[in-house]
Amino acid sequence: MISPDRRRKAVQQVLETLPVSERRACRVIGQPRSTQRYVKRQAQDEELLRQRIMALASQYGRYGYRRVTALLRNEGWIVNHKRVQRIWRQEGLKIPQKQPKRGRLWLNDGSIVRLRPEFPKHVWSYDFMQDRTHNGVPFRILNVIDEYTRECLAVRVARRLTHRDVLEVLTELFCERGVPVHIRSDNGSEFTAKRVRTWLARLSVKPVFIEPGSPWENGYIESFNGKMRDELLAGEIFYSLKEAQVLIEMWRRHYNHSRPHSALGYRPPVPEAFFPQSPILQSMKVS
Helix, strand or coil: CCCHHHHHHHHHHHHHHCCCCHHHHHHHHCCCHHHHCCCCCCCCCHHHHHHHHHHHHHHCCCCCHHHHHHHHHHHCCCCCHHHHHHHHHHCCCCCCCCCCCCCCCCCCCCCHHHCCCCCCCCEEEEEEEEEECCCCCEEEEEEEEECCCCCEEEEEEECCCCHHHHHHHHHHHHHHHCCCCEEEECCCHHHHCHHHHHHHHHCCCEEEECCCCCHHHHHHHHHHHHHHHHHCHHHCCCCCHHHHHHHHHHHHHHHHHCCCEHHHCCECCCCCCCCCCCHHHHHHHHC
């Protein structure tokens, strides 16, 4: 009986069962009399908040109450995580199972493998994922992220991806975003290809290759891949490659602009700006 409500019910049960006073029952159970006589006041928006929490929990089945709290605040709700947690427990919602802990990404040996991003476009990383459409045919996914901002810069989905696709994606990003200082990857043939390394050297981009068999050294992109797998790929049936391309791109935009990121203070990597309409525009719209 750690909550005041449970102790209140226990005191009430003792008063109904035994011929004792409220003072004695509260003293034995450890309930202050002021708390016992306190009448709870429920907020007027309690039911609306409960419905919205249930809707968000249904829509984002792998989010916990803290991330749901961030989503509610982004929508304009004035609510703290304790209130959301109380409703979360009352509805029997379960927090997703935490990922197993891994070793530290950076050591004190000064190794370039454990290079830490210090500003935007300092360190990018990219990696491949694989999934299957409903007919069992596999397809590949190329993800590119900025390790400092956590933004997913690009996603390429195709049945087959080679080093030419890597060059094409990077070319588009370099023209649009600029050239990073480093780009981190594993030792896959698409990343270690001679054409890719020569092209990066011409642009003064320093490739950073992790040690073979050590995916934790590329922890940022591995974490992103895990989120995509957990929140999208593991729960969707793709009936065609086009459907996979559309849904994955939609998830990428949601990840960048709406999904709260715990490492960023539960803010999305690239939050969309909100510009309220001026009274003049509103009057013109009404007229």
